[in-house]
Amino acid sequence: MAAKLRKGDKVIVLAGKDKGLSGEIKSVDPKAGKAIVEGVNISIRHAKQSQSSEGGRTPKAMPIQLSNLSLVDANGKATRVGFRMDGENKVRFAKTTGDAL
Numbered sequence: 001m002a003a004k005l006r007k008g009d010k011v012i013v014l015a016g017k018d019k020g021l022s023g024e025i026k027s028v029d030p031k032a033g034k035a036i037v038e039g040v041n042i043s044i045r046h047a048k049q050s051q052s053s054e055g056g057r058t059p060k061a062m063p064i065q066l067s068n069l070s071l072v073d074a075n076g077k078a079t080r081v082g083f084r085m086d087g088e089n090k091v092r093f094a095k096t097t098g099d100a101l
Contacts, residue, residue, distance in 0.1 A: 002028060004071070004081040004092065009101075010045070011069040012078050013040055018064075022072060034063035073097050 005011060005025060008016040012022040023037040041064045049055030070078035071094065079096040 003028070005035060005066055005069060010072045011035075011037060012072050013037070013064065013068060014070050014078065015068045016041075016064070026067075028066075028085065032063070033066050034062050035066055035069060036063050037069070040064060071101070074099055 005028060007028055008101050009025050011025055013019055017062040018040045021040050026036045026038050027033050028035045031038065038061060040060045042059050043062045045060045046057055047053065047055050071081055073079040073094040073096050075097065077096060079094040081092050081101070082095050083090055084093055085091075086100065093099060094101060
């Protein structure tokens with residue numbers, strides 16, 4: 001099955017503690033069904049000090065379930081993704097506007 005959400009897509013969070021926030025997908029793990037979105041689902045990670053790096057608390061974006069994400073269309077609204085044939089090519093399109101992605 002083709003991927004509805006890909007790296008670089010602008011998405012909005014539909015459910016969870018970060019509901020309503022939007023960001024860009026940095027990476028996708030299709031096997032686990034999760035994606036890392038910039039600025040969403042931030043967690044604090046503690047690093048021990050070493051000779052090469054300073055220790056402390058660093059914010060890190062954690063993976064979020066793909067079902068809790070929706071693509072943002074040209075109008076800035078959440079949209080579902082469909083597929084259609086454009087000549088010989090299979091392209092994704094926004095269901096709300098019909099625009100190819």
